[in-house]
Amino acid sequence: MARSTVLPGFPLSLGLSLAFLALVVLLPLAGLFLHAAGLGWAGFFRVAFAPRALAAYGLSFGGALLAALLNAGAGLLVAWVLVRTSFPGRRLLDALVDLPFALPTAVAGIALATLYGPHGLLGAPLLRLGLAVAYTRLGVVAAMTFIGLPFVVRTVQPVLQDLGSEPEEAAASLGAGRLQVAVRVVLPLILPALFTGATLAFARALGEYGAVVFIAGNVPGVSEIAPLLIATRVEQFDIAGATAIATVMLTGAFLLLLAVNMAQLWQRRRREGV
Amino acid sequence: MTPARPSPWPRRLLILLAVVLLILFLLLPLLTVFASAFAHGVAAYGAALADPDALSAIGLTLTVAALVLPFNLLFGLAAAWAVAKFDFPGKSLVITLIDLPFSVSPVISGLIFLLLFGLQGWLGPWLAARDLRVMFALPGMVLVTLFVTLPFVARELIPLMEEQGTEEEEAALMLGASGWRIFWRITLPNVRWGLLAGVLLSNARAMGEFGAVSMVSGHILGLTMTLPQQVERFYNDYNTVGAFSLASLLALLGLLTLVAKSLLEKRTPTSGA
Secondary structure, three states, X not given: OOOOXXXXXXXXXXXXXXXXXXXXXXXXXXXXXXXXXXXXXXXXXXXXOOHHHHHHHHHHHHHHHHHHHHHHHHHHHHHHHHXXXXXXXXXXXXXXXXXXXXXXXXXXXXXXXXXXXXXXXXXXXXXXXXXXXXXXXXXXXXXXXXXXHHHHHHHHHHHHHHHOOHHHHHHHHOOOOHHHHHHHHHHHHHHHHHHHHHHHHHHHHHHOOHHHHHHHOOOOOOOOOHHHHHHHHHHOOOHHHHHHHHHHHHHHHHHHHHHXXXXXXXXXXXXXXX | OOOOOOOOHHHHHHHHHHHHHHHHHHHHHHHHHHHHHOOOHHHHHHHHHHOHHHHHHHHHHHHHHHHHHHHHHHHHHHHHHHHHHOOOOOHHHHHHHHHHHHHOOXXXXXXXXXXXXXXXXXXXXXXXXXXXXXXXXHHHHHHXXXXXXXXXXXXXXXXXXXXXXXXXXXXXXXXXXXXXXHHHHHHHHHOHHHHHHHHHHHHHHHHHOOHHHHHXXXXXXXXXXXXXXXXXXXXXXXXXXXXXXXXXXXXHHHHHHHHHHHHHHHHOOOOOO
C-alpha cells in the first residue's frame, strides 16, 4: 500500500531502465540463443556434446557440486560459530568471510595456484602426503570452494540469528541431547537457507573462470573447465563450438536461478509458518 | 540425562575448527599475494609497479572504470526509482532481469558481445565497413564491464528506497515541489550512503573483472591490457613479482571496498547484501 501513484517520473525511470536492460542484457543474451539456433539441431548436438565438451561439463558440474557440498558443511559450521559463540577476534573472523568476494578473480587465481603449488605453503606439505592439488582436478575443487564459501555463510547467518537460541534451549530443556537438538530441531529450520546458499555457491563455481584457470592445469578432457573450453574455442575462431557450449552452460545457470527462487519462496513460507 | 550446563569443550572445539579453517583457507591466499609481491624486497615491488606495461594497464583500468560509472549511476537510480516507488505489472520480472548478469559466467558475458560485435557477429561487418572498432578496443571492454557491473547500484538502492517509502516525496509534491527537485532534495540525500556503497562495489568489480574483459580485449600489449589481464600476462611469463605486485593493488582495492561497505552498512542498516 506504500507504493505511490502520484509521484512523477514513472514512465521516464521505467523506460530508461527497460532500455538499458534490453540493450545491455537482453539483446546480447538473446543473440547467444539465436546463434545457437542457427547451428541447427544436428550441428548443435555435434559440437555441444563432443567428448571434450562432455568432459568439461562433467568437471564443471561435478566440481561445483562437490564444492557446494563442502561449503554447505564448512559454511554451516562457520555461520553457527559466528552467531552462537563469542570469543576474542570473532568480528575479525566475520570480516574474513567476505575475502573471496573482495579479491578479484585473477588475483585469487594466482594466489591459490601459488599457495597450493608444489612449492607453496600448503601445496608442499600436501604433496609430501601424496596429495597433488595444483594443476589437478583437486585444485579445481579447491578454487571453487574458496569462491563459494561466503555465499553459504552469508545466507545461513541471518536465519540462524533470527532463530535465536530458544528452539535449541526449549528442546534441551525437554530432555533432547545435543546432537538430537542439532539434527532434529535446528537443521530443519535452517535447511531452506542452507540450500539457497549452497545453490548460490554452486552457480558461482559453475561459471567461475579467473579463480580456477590458474590452478586447474587445463588438460583437455581431464582438468579443463567448461568456461575455459569456451574461451579456447573462441581463440581457435570456432565460434559455433563456443556458442553451443555456452548455451548449455547458460541454460544450466538459468535452471539454477529458478531453483534458488523456488528455495527462497520455500524459506519465506517456512519463516511465516514458524 | 540432561546436564544443566553442558561441557564447554565441544563448543571450543568447533570454534577452533572454524578459526583454523578460515585462516588456512581464506586468509592464507590473501597473505600469499602480499608475501609474493614483496618476495624480493620493496625496491623490486616499486620497480614492478613502475614497469611501462604495468602503468599502461593501471591507466586503462582507471579509464574503463570511469567510463562505466556514469551508466551504472544512471541505470541504478532509474531502476530503483521505478521498482521501489511504484507498483506495476511485471515488476518481479524486471527485478529478475536486473539480477540476471550475476548468474551469467564471465566468459559467456564476454562471448555474447563478441557474437554481436565481432567480425563473425551481426553488427561486425557493418562496423568494419565503417572502420569502427568495438571488439578488441575500448568500447567493447566498456560494454562488457557495464554488463557485469549493471546490477550493483540498483541492488543496493532498491531495498533502501523500499524501506523509506514514498511519504516524504509525496509531502514535497503536495507542497508544490517539482519532480526533479524532489529527487535532488529528498530522495538522493536519503539514499546517498547506499548509493555510495553500490558505486564502490560496482567500481571494484569493474576494475577487477577478468574473464569477461579477456574475451573482448584482444590482449594487445600496452593498448588493451587491463590490470587483471596484465597480472595474467606477468604470471604466465614467470614474472611472479610483477604479477603479484599488480595483484596487490587489486587486493588492496578489494579490501578497502570491503571496509568501506561495512562502514556504510552501519549508516544504513537496511541496505541489502
